[in-house]
Amino acid sequence: MAELTINDIIKEENLVYKKTKVMTDNVMHYCPGCGHGTTHRLVAEVIEELGIQDKTIGVTPVGCSVLMYNYLDIDMQEAAHGRAPAIATAIKRVMPDKFVFTYQGDGDLAAIGTAETIHSCNRGENITIIFVNNGIYGMTGGQMAPTTLAGMKAVTCPRGRDVNTMGYPLHITELIAQLPNVLSKTRRTARVDFRSLK
Amino acid sequence: MEKELKLMKGNEAIAEAAIRYGADAYFGYPITPQSEVIEYFMEQNPIERTGMVVLQAESEVAAINMVYGAAACGMAAMTSSSSPGFSLKQEGLSYIAGAELPCLVLNVVRGGPGLGTIQPSQSDYFQSTKGGGHGDYRLIVLAPASVQEMYDFVQIGFDLAFKYRNPVLILSDGIIGQMMEKVEIGPQRKRRTMDEVIKQCPWATTGKTANRERNIITSLDLVASRQEEFNRKLVKKYDTIREKEVRCECINCDDADYVFVAYGTSSRLCMKAIDLLRKEGYKVGLVRPITLFPYPSKIIAGLAERVKGFLTIEMSTGQMVEDVMLAVNGKRPVKHYGRVGGVVPTPEEIVDAMKNFMKGE
Missing domain, CATH: 3.40.50.920 (Rossmann fold)
Structure with missing residues (x-):
């Protein structure tokens, strides 16, 4: 069998992967190595795969991913800090045939928006919450988040998170998993392994 | 046709008016002296009467953000509260004004500051008319003096909200909310169909169809010159309102x-x-x-x-x-x-x- 040339490889029938049309061509503002690009793409690919681009409404949080609406080619709303699940609740209630998701960081979802998160889950709102946990406040410059690990240093705990005065990292996903109306909880890692890039 | 007259509390009249207007959603949280609003809604079960969504939120903050979410879909959405709860709604109102969304909000004012009292007051005037939340914005503020006006201002309020894509506040007080008077009730209007909503609100997040660009509802612009331009646009809108809507x-x-x-x-x-x-x-x-x-x-x-x-x-x-x-x-x-x-x-x-x-x- 003859070896494939580069021209063979790029033929349409040989393509195994391409950029989803649910993503726009806008250049991302994220820092090098940030996982948001990967998670945005995963969300976009799922929307394409399910064929729900015209039925999906996304809600972006306050945090680095506030500008997610620049990158996904769907209708989106930008929420006040922590309020995305309340907004998503209303969208789904007034348009039950739509698919509604929020995309939230740990500061947004597990600190300022804890009430909205827990109560939307407790009501069993038919929405999807995509929780992107990096254990830090990224956009504002690396302050301690509710999920910052014990002993981990951040600009608002320069000597490391002291659990006696700052509490332990909040296991919000485990908390929510206890609620009877929560349909499913999954955990995935979106991590760039820099060693493999060398 | 014979007039339909009812003896109602102000708080009940406003809820009935919203159902009859064909409003799409109400989100509320209990607080004296306006809890009858959500109680009346729940009793009437408007999802059966007109398909209107009514939900008791976990807080005033959540309720106003639910209004944001529904309004951004082009829906006629409302919430109500009383002074301490209304302070909590200021964040959401600022975002709603910043995203230029139409909605109706009701404040049945009680005495303050702080937890104050549950008795009637008019001490939220500054908060209501000068902005209330952060940033340069205004609400259109209607002040009813009777239960009939509580009823009538729902239609006027929603119409103004959609005309200007601006939040409208009905500024009432504990007396107007609690007292009972004779009210002339209007006919039941049909809620808009989804097609009608899309036609009226082409900017709304109703799902990106192939025939249009995606719709984004946001109050954020990180480019200072563009944000200033937006602020100027709001000023122009408020000037038009000053010119045309004085009552x-x-x-x-x-x-x-x-x-x-x-x-x-x-x-x-x-x-x-x-x-x-x-x-x-x-x-x-x-x-x-x-x-x-x-x-x-x-x-x-x-x-x-x-x-x-x-x-x-x-x-x-x-x-x-x-x-x-x-x-x-x-x-x-x-x-x-x-x-x-x-x-x-x-x-x-x-x-x-x-x-x-x-x-x-």
Whole structure:
């Protein structure tokens, strides 16, 4: 069998992967190595795969991913800090045939928006919450988040998170998993392994 | 057709009006003295009557953000609260104003500051008319003085909200919310179909179809020059509202030497005081602003050309009086009389206040 040339490889029938049309061509503002690009793409690919681009409404949080609406080619709303699940609740209630998701960081979802998160889950709102946990406040410059690990240093705990005065990292996903109306909880890692890039 | 009349509380009238208007959603949280609003909704079960969504939120903060979410879908959405709860809604209102979304909000005012009292007050005037939350924005503010107006202002409010893509506030108080009066009920209007919503609100997040670009609802612009441009656009909108939407009632002003300026419950008390004063031969009138933003400044400025003075009656330590002073611009004396903390002045007190004012005290 003859070896494939580069021209063979790029033929349409040989393509195994391409950029989803649910993503726009806008250049991302994220820092090098940030996982948001990967998670945005995963969300976009799922929307394409399910064929729900015209039925999906996304809600972006306050945090680095506030500008997610620049990158996904769907209708989106930008929420006040922590309020995305309340907004998503209303969208789904007034348009039950739509698919509604929020995309939230740990500061947004597990600190300022804890009430909205827990109560939307407790009501069993038919929405999807995509929780992107990096254990830090990224956009504002690396302050301690509710999920910052014990002993981990951040600009608002320069000597490391002291659990006696700052509490332990909040296991919000485990908390929510206890609620009877929560349909499913999954955990995935979106991590760039820099060693493999060398 | 025969008129449909009902004896209702102000808080009930507003809920019934919303159902009959064909509103799409109400999100609320209990607080005295306005809990009857959500109780009436829940009792009526509007999802059965019209398909309207009603939900008890976990907080006032969540409720106003639910309004944001529904309004951004082009829906006619509303919430209600009373003073301490209404303070919590300021964040959401700022975002709604910043995203230029239409919605209707109701504040059944009680005395403050802080937890204050559950008795009626008018001490949220500044918060209601000068912005309330952060950033340069205005609400359109309607001030009902009767249960009938609580009912009627729902339609006026929603229509204005959609016309200008701006939040509209009905600024009531514990008396108007709690008292029962005869109300003429309008016919049931059909809720808009999804096609009608999309036609009316092409900007709404109703799902990106192939025939249009994606819709984004946001109040964020990180480029300072563009944000400034947006702020200027809002100013232009508010100027149009000032030009076109002033509502005001002038009672017995034609021959008046002195006039009261009062809104809501205080204006009702002034009506009685005017009766008493006129029986004693005093020529006294009343300017009742119905819109508090836009404020009827031109009407007051016009009256300042010929009347001898203005006395504002407010259930506050003097808030609206500042707008009257601005309108009168030093031409005539302007004074304030009010009771606060949930205390309602009597017509006799108001008569005495006017007599003292006329004497120059």
